[in-house]
Amino acid sequence: MQLFPCPFCGPRDETEFHYGGDAGNARPDGAGMPIDRWADYLYLRTNPKGTAREIWVHMNCGEFFVMERDTVTHTVLSSTALGGEHAA
Amino acid sequence: MTRIYSALSLFKEGLAGQTGWQPAWRSPEPKPSYDVIVIGGGGHGLATAYYLAKNHNITGVAVLEKGWIGGGNTGRNTTVVRSNYYYPESVELYSLAHRLYEGLSRDLNYNVMLSQRGMVNLCHSTAEMEVGARTVNAMQINGIDAELFSPEDVRRVAPIYNFSADARFPVFGGIWQGRAGTARHDAVAWGYARAASRLGVDIIQNCEITDFIIEGGRCRGVQTTRGAIRAGRIGMAVAGHSSVLAAKAGFRLPINSYALQACVSEPVKPILDTVVLSPGTGVYVSQSDKGEIVIGGGLDRIPSYAQRGNLPTLETVIAGLLEMFPIFGQLKLMRQWAGIVDVVPDSSPIIGESPLPGLFLNCGWGTGGFKAIPAGGTLLAQLLATGKHNDISRPFDLDRFASGRLIDEAAGSGIAH
Numbered sequence: 001m002q003l004f005p006c007p008f009c010g011p012r013d014e015t016e017f018h019y020g021g022d023a024g025n026a027r028p029d030g031a032g033m034p035i036d037r038w039a040d041y042l043y044l045r046t047n048p049k050g051t052a053r054e055i056w057v058h059m060n061c062g063e064f065f066v067m068e069r070d071t072v073t074h075t076v077l078s079s080t081a082l083g084g085e086h087a088a
Numbered sequence: 089m090t091r092i093y094s095a096l097s098l099f100k101e102g103l104a105g106q107t108g109w110q111p112a113w114r115s116p117e118p119k120p121s122y123d124v125i126v127i128g129g130g131g132h133g134l135a136t137a138y139y140l141a142k143n144h145n146i147t148g149v150a151v152l153e154k155g156w157i158g159g160g161n162t163g164r165n166t167t168v169v170r171s172n173y174y175y176p177e178s179v180e181l182y183s184l185a186h187r188l189y190e191g192l193s194r195d196l197n198y199n200v201m202l203s204q205r206g207m208v209n210l211c212h213s214t215a216e217m218e219v220g221a222r223t224v225n226a227m228q229i230n231g232i233d234a235e236l237f238s239p240e241d242v243r244r245v246a247p248i249y250n251f252s253a254d255a256r257f258p259v260f261g262g263i264w265q266g267r268a269g270t271a272r273h274d275a276v277a278w279g280y281a282r283a284a285s286r287l288g289v290d291i292i293q294n295c296e297i298t299d300f301i302i303e304g305g306r307c308r309g310v311q312t313t314r315g316a317i318r319a320g321r322i323g324m325a326v327a328g329h330s331s332v333l334a335a336k337a338g339f340r341l342p343i344n345s346y347a348l349q350a351c352v353s354e355p356v357k358p359i360l361d362t363v364v365l366s367p368g369t370g371v372y373v374s375q376s377d378k379g380e381i382v383i384g385g386g387l388d389r390i391p392s393y394a395q396r397g398n399l400p401t402l403e404t405v406i407a408g409l410l411e412m413f414p415i416f417g418q419l420k421l422m423r424q425w426a427g428i429v430d431v432v433p434d435s436s437p438i439i440g441e442s443p444l445p446g447l448f449l450n451c452g453w454g455t456g457g458f459k460a461i462p463a464g465g466t467l468l469a470q471l472l473a474t475g476k477h478n479d480i481s482r483p484f485d486l487d488r489f490a491s492g493r494l495i496d497e498a499a500g501s502g503i504a505h
Contacts, residue, residue, distance in 0.1 A: 001399055015400045019391060039490040043342035043433055047331035049393045071345070072393045 002074060006058040007065045007081040020055035022046050023066045051077065091286075093197050112278055113285035118292045118314050122150045124472050125310060125319040127297055127333065129153025130162040131273075131458065132325035132450050134280035135465020136472070137289040138196075143466070144473035147288035150319070151281075152312060154296035158277025161327045164395070164427035165458040166350050166384040168363055168374065170207050170268035171232055174223060177483040177495050178436065179230040181463055184480055188462030189271060198279030200271045201377065207268035207363035208237060208245060212257045216367065220263045227265075237262040245362045248415050256411050257368035268363060270374055270382075276461055300337045300447070307337065307446035321472045323448045325464065328393070328428030330451035339443040341451070342489050343430045347388040348455050349397035349405065351424040353416070355379030360413075369408025381419060383409055387431065387455065397426035429455050434494035439467050440477065440485035448472055449486065 003011040028041050046052070049071060056067045068077040090097045090108040101108055124140055126133045129151050140146045151157075169189050171182035193199050211220040220236060227234035235241075242262045243251060251259060281291055292314065301309035301318060309318030326333055334341045355378050365372035370386040385405030388398050402424060410417055430452045432438060437460065438452035450468040453460055467481035477485065488494055 013400075014390065014398065019389065035490050040340075043489040044340040045331070045342065045344055046335075046340060047344055047391070048335075049329070049332045049345075052391070054391070071391055074390070074392065074394060074398075 004056070004058075004067065005076060005079040006061065006063055007079055008061050008063040009058060012058065012060070016058060016060050018057050018059055020057055020064065023053040023055050093199075112282040113291050115293065116290045118150060118152075118290065118295065118312070118317050120316070121309070121318040122290070123148035123320055125149075125317060125322045126151045126468075126472075127310065127322065127324040128160075128326040129157035129277075129281070129291060129293065130160050130325060130327065131158065131276050131280065131461035132327070132453075132464040132468070133323075134158075134277055134284055134291070135461050136323055136325060136450065136468040137291075137465075138280045138284040138287070139465050139469035140473060141284060141287035141289055143469060146473055149284075149288075150290045150292055150317065151284070152295045152297065152310070152317070153291070153293045154313075156293050157281050157291060158274055161427040161429065161457055162273055162277045162461075164350065164425055165273055166372065166374070166382050167270040167273045167376075167458065168207065168268070168372070169202065169271050169459045170265055170363075171459070172207070172209065172223075172227060172234060172263060172265045172268065173232075173497060174226050175495050175497060176230055178497050179227070179232055180480045181437075181484070182460060183232065184466065185460045185463035186267065188466065189459075190267075192271075192276070192279070192462060196279040196283040198275060198282055200275045200279055202269060202271045203377070204267050204269035205362050205374075206245065206264060206266045207365065208242060208262040208264050209365045209367065210242065210249075210257070210262045211260045212366070212368045213260055217260045220261060223263055233265060233267050235264040235266070237264045246360065246364050248359060248413055249364065250412055250414055257366055270363065270376070272377075273458060276458075280461075280465070297333060297336070300444070302338075302444065305445065307444050321446055321448065321475070323450060323468050323472045325450040325468060327430050327451060327453055327457050330430050330449070334442070337442065337444045337447055341430075341438070341449075341486075342432055343438075343452055344391050345393055345428050346390075346431050347392045347394060347397045347426040348384075348429045349388065349402055349424065349426045350382070350384045351402070351405075351421050352376070352380040352382050353419040354422050356381070356419070359415075364412070366408065366412050369411055371405055371408035371412060373409060373413065380422065381416060387429070388426070393428055395426050395428055397424070429453070429457070433489075434496045436495040436497050437464070437484055438486050439464070439481040440471065440487070441475075442486065
């Protein structure tokens with residue numbers, strides 16, 4: 001069992017967390033958005049091999065946060081609360 | 089020199105001291121250029137090369153594999169072959185694969201050990217039985233063999249299932265596909281490799297792609313660990329690493345990579361002669377020809393490129409297995425592993441030209457690529473030969489994500505994606 005660091009609760013079992021997608025995938029705004037830009041936001045993913053910046057939620061406390069993680073070794077590099085604004 | 093595998097050649101070689109056999113495929117040095125390059129020496133890539141040569145008479149083909157052929161997901165799956173899908177587009181695709189599998193050993197002159205032992209997807213409640221009836225009706229309308237099983241039918245094909253009164257996942261019936269079964273996964277890779285090599289295809293192992301050669305906005309070749317290789321058209325069938333290569337080519341894909349685990353027990357005497365899938369536990373089970381119980385389940389829930397898998401998912405799978413078959417409680421696990429699978433939002437594959445002209449995709453098969461190998465190869469070969477879609481591959485083009493015409497097989501494929 002791997003432990004993930006929740007910024008609110010500290011280290012907790014990996015099974016308590018849910019993956020929420022790429023960090024920084026901001027919703028496009030404004031009328032006349034080209035359809036490709038919209039599809040890009042909805043579906044296309046960076047899916048890096050190696051260091052990744054991802055949104056996660058700790059399902060027990062409901063905290064959303066950004067976790068930097070290595071997708072090959074599963075080493076956690078950092079874990080930061082979102083603080084209300086969208087992660088850049 | 090023995091070229092054809094047959095009972096007669098086996099007999100002759102026996103008399104001749106087994107001296108006439110030759111390597112199943114050639115291992116030539118890469119040439120500077122080819123008509124077509126196929127990236128990825130798994131089942132899909134090797135099948136693509138074979139059908140390029142066989143169906144389209146294009147033999148200036150190289151298959152570039154960064155490791156050894158069949159060493160990725162082709163060698164890591166649970167070997168199930170089936171076509172019990174729901175949507176017409178999926179039915180066309182997986183039926184093509186299923187039909188080709190049925191003739192594959194003869195076509196390739198290589199025994200892929202297809203065993204059509206049937207597969208039952210269990211229903212654990214009256215509500216699931218209603219959905220099961222709908223699925224069976226859809227399959228029959230689409231021309232797929234399907235039967236709605238009663239609890240007695242399930243008991244007949246899988247008597248060792250947990251039918252006790254206090255079972256957590258009781259059997260209300262099931263969806264049966266009699267033509268489903270298993271095939272020897274390594275043999276599929278080796279058979280395609282041998283047949284393709286005999287038609288003139290160069291299979292080049294230990295040759296990793298480091299970059300794409302892009303000229304005039306078009307893909308003209310690849311840089312590899314064994315030098316630059318150019319080609320008129322390039323196909324890629326690199327499940328698990330599709331996003332990594334896409335990034336080198338300058339685009340993104342609607343894919344997340346996850347680990348999918350499987351495991352086998354020690355070999356035991358024949359006890360289960362069909363494939364059983366329980367949506368309740370998310371576990372599916374068969375017995376290999378060697379006697380091992382082959383166990384698969386759902387995805388690990390953490391995006392990953394590590395081909396090993398995490399413990400919580402394995403625990404869930406084993407717990408589910410024992411719920412289904414308490415009789416397996418004394419079995420020892422012999423091996424556990426994981427493959428990295430391309431998970432697409434609609435759980436359907438991506439076949440078509442990439443955003444980089446000249447580079448064609450065969451990816452996104454998620455947890456179900458093995459059963460689709462002959463179709464993936466046929467369709468990518470047609471794209472590479474003609475630049476045009478087959479009617480069967482057209483709906484699976486990358487453009488469906490912008491147009492919104494998704495083929496949402498998350499339910500039809502039976503297992504959590």
